[in-house]
Amino acid sequence: MTALSAFFQYPFLARAMVVGILVSLCAALLGVSLVLKRYSMIGDGLSHVGFGALAFALATGWAPMAVAIPVVIIAAFLLLRLSESGKIRGDAAIGLISSSALAGGVIIISLDSGMNADVNGYLFGSILAMSNSDVILSVLLSIIVLTLFLLFYRQLFAITFDEAFARATGIQAEAFHMLIALLTALTIVIGMRVMGAMLISSLVIFPPLTAMRVCRSFKGVVVVSAVVSVVCLIGGLIASFSFDTPAGASVVLVNLAVFLLFAFAGRWLSPNME
Amino acid sequence: MPLIQCENLTMSYENRNAVENVSFSIEPGDYLCIVGENGSGKSTLLKGLLGLMRPKNGKILFGDGLTQTSIGYLPQQTVVQRDFPASVQEVVISGCLHQKGFGPFYKPSQRTAANAAMEKLNITSLRKKSYRALSGGQQQRVLLARALCATDKLLLLDEPVTGLDPVVTSDLYALLKQLNQEGVAIVMVSHDINCSIHNARKILHMNTGVLFFGSVEAYRKSALCEKFLGRDAH
Numbered sequence: 048m049t050a051l052s053a054f055f056q057y058p059f060l061a062r063a064m065v066v067g068i069l070v071s072l073c074a075a076l077l078g079v080s081l082v083l084k085r086y087s088m089i090g091d092g093l094s095h096v097g098f099g100a101l102a103f104a105l106a107t108g109w110a111p112m113a114v115a116i117p118v119v120i121i122a123a124f125l126l127l128r129l130s131e132s133g134k135i136r137g138d139a140a141i142g143l144i145s146s147s148a149l150a151g152g153v154i155i156i157s158l159d160s161g162m163n164a165d166v167n168g169y170l171f172g173s174i175l176a177m178s179n180s181d182v183i184l185s186v187l188l189s190i191i192v193l194t195l196f197l198l199f200y201r202q203l204f205a206i207t208f209d210e211a212f213a214r215a216t217g218i219q220a221e222a223f224h225m226l227i228a229l230l231t232a233l234t235i236v237i238g239m240r241v242m243g244a245m246l247i248s249s250l251v252i253f254p255p256l257t258a259m260r261v262c263r264s265f266k267g268v269v270v271v272s273a274v275v276s277v278v279c280l281i282g283g284l285i286a287s288f289s290f291d292t293p294a295g296a297s298v299v300l301v302n303l304a305v306f307l308l309f310a311f312a313g314r315w316l317s318p319n320m321e
Numbered sequence: 322m323p324l325i326q327c328e329n330l331t332m333s334y335e336n337r338n339a340v341e342n343v344s345f346s347i348e349p350g351d352y353l354c355i356v357g358e359n360g361s362g363k364s365t366l367l368k369g370l371l372g373l374m375r376p377k378n379g380k381i382l383f384g385d386g387l388t389q390t391s392i393g394y395l396p397q398q399t400v401v402q403r404d405f406p407a408s409v410q411e412v413v414i415s416g417c418l419h420q421k422g423f424g425p426f427y428k429p430s431q432r433t434a435a436n437a438a439m440e441k442l443n444i445t446s447l448r449k450k451s452y453r454a455l456s457g458g459q460q461q462r463v464l465l466a467r468a469l470c471a472t473d474k475l476l477l478l479d480e481p482v483t484g485l486d487p488v489v490t491s492d493l494y495a496l497l498k499q500l501n502q503e504g505v506a507i508v509m510v511s512h513d514i515n516c517s518i519h520n521a522r523k524i525l526h527m528n529t530g531v532l533f534f535g536s537v538e539a540y541r542k543s544a545l546c547e548k549f550l551g552r553d554a555h
């Protein structure tokens with residue numbers, strides 16, 4: 048109860064909640080496709096690139112989002128290209144780009160002594176960092192993601208399940224990959240402040256994996272994943288506020304707990320499931 | 322008027338031709354098997370017919386009301402699919418997507434088509450089950466039902482019996498024969514030369530180029546068939 052009333056007392060908390068809920072919803076929806084296509088590490092790579100870009104923006108005094116959003120979008124297309132061309136293996140390519148960006152960000156921050164205090168927040172998430180423009184961005188993003196998701200749900204299923212067949216029926220798979228990469232990049236940049244650069248990709252990975260423990264159908268996975276993601280985020284933020292723990296880390300631990308619960312339930316149910 | 326007419330089709334990966342100067346045609350109601358050694362360009366040819374890969378040279382003409390996107394395709398299974406959370410119904414009805422449309426729901430006519438395809442392949446009782454929980458043979462039937470949703474004219478199958486046991490394999494061949502008798506043209510890539518000449522009416526034997534294209538009767542008499550069959554026996 049005290050935690051709930053706090054949300055009405057502290058606007059920063061309400062802002063973090065709104066941004067967090069919307070971002071976690073988008074991440075879960077995009078995550079279903081990314082995880083099933085074995086592209087989930089792209090989220091991880093992008094978040095590290097985002098961290099590097101944010102550090103650079105802060106050091107130069109430029110607007111963080113104005114720097115981070117285009118940089119991460121470009122990185123997303125690059126990673127997609129690299130994974131698809133097969134010249135460097137996808138996971139290795141992501142490793143190269145993400146560790147370089149992370150290293151760059153850390154160096155920039157260590158050079159600028161004034162920023163050290165904030166590093167924890169950037170790496171592991173903070174509920175204090177949200178501004179009104181973050182709220183507006185996240186609302187816009189979630190409207191776009193939800194609309195596109197509903198419009199192209201069937202095509203998305205087809206591409207995720209069997210790309211060759213989907214393309215044979217005339218679906219433009221490349222365009223959808225681009226779109227997913229673009230939306231993932233936006234989701235990650237916007238969610239990074241609440242969840243932290245190190246942990247934002249867990250929003251993409253955990254909910255779909257959790258949902259897959261118990262669901263038999265794609266629709267089931269999508270719906271459960273979205274619900275799980277939002278519930279875990281709310282739980283995590285409340286815990287973060289109550290125990291004064293980093294926001295992103297708290298959300299991840301709640302996700303882990305729910306994942307274990309579902310894995311257990313899935314084991315238990317599986318004999319009756321088929 | 323042929324469903325598909327291929328004229329001097331050449332397809333290549335980075336300047337190496339995988340399919341070279343291939344000409345043949347598929348008539349309505351045909352049953353054609355494509356045979357050849359590993360790497361002889363069979364799968365690449367299918368990719369060309371389906372528009373998954375752009376030909377380097379030559380022409381593919383579609384006729385008799387067939388369009389490139391209304392071919393029913395049964396690809397080789399990928400690893401991803403094996404543990405994919407999807408119900409049988411979801412997989413089958415996704416074959417209807419060559420008809421354009423937005424939104425999360427399928428039209429009633431598409432649902433009817435999916436139900437009819439499941440009925441035909443005897444998998445109606447499995448419709449709520451998870452695709453990943455099915456046996457290999459059942460999964461293949463589901464994918465065939467999906468392909469039927471995409472077409473009523475032409476099925477392209479790439480090694481459909483790989484990994485199936487003999488009983489399920491002969492079931493599948495019987496099913497294809499039945500579909501063929503109902504008027505669906507069938508084009509199948511196969512390594513099983515014995516079954517091919519048993520079931521098909523035409524053979525396309527390729528090795529980058531066309532070594533033989535014609536009726537099974539003519540193929541049986543050819544030296545090529547002797548050689549292929551003979552070596553296959555070891």
Ligand SMILES: Nc1ncnc2c1ncn2[C@@H]1O[C@H](COP(=O)(O)OP(=O)(O)OP(=O)(O)O)[C@@H](O)[C@H]1O
Nearest residue numbers: 334335338339357358359360361362363364365366
């Ligand atoms: N994605 C690719 N990139 C480059 N070369 C390829 C690619 N796919 C196939 N090839 C080459 O093209 C040639 C024809 O391959 P294709 O897969 O069409 O043969 P196939 O007849 O289907 O063989 P199999 O019986 O083994 O399935 C082969 O030499 C192969 O190495």
Ligand SMILES: [Mg+2]
Nearest residue numbers: 363364365479
């Ligand atoms: Mg092949």
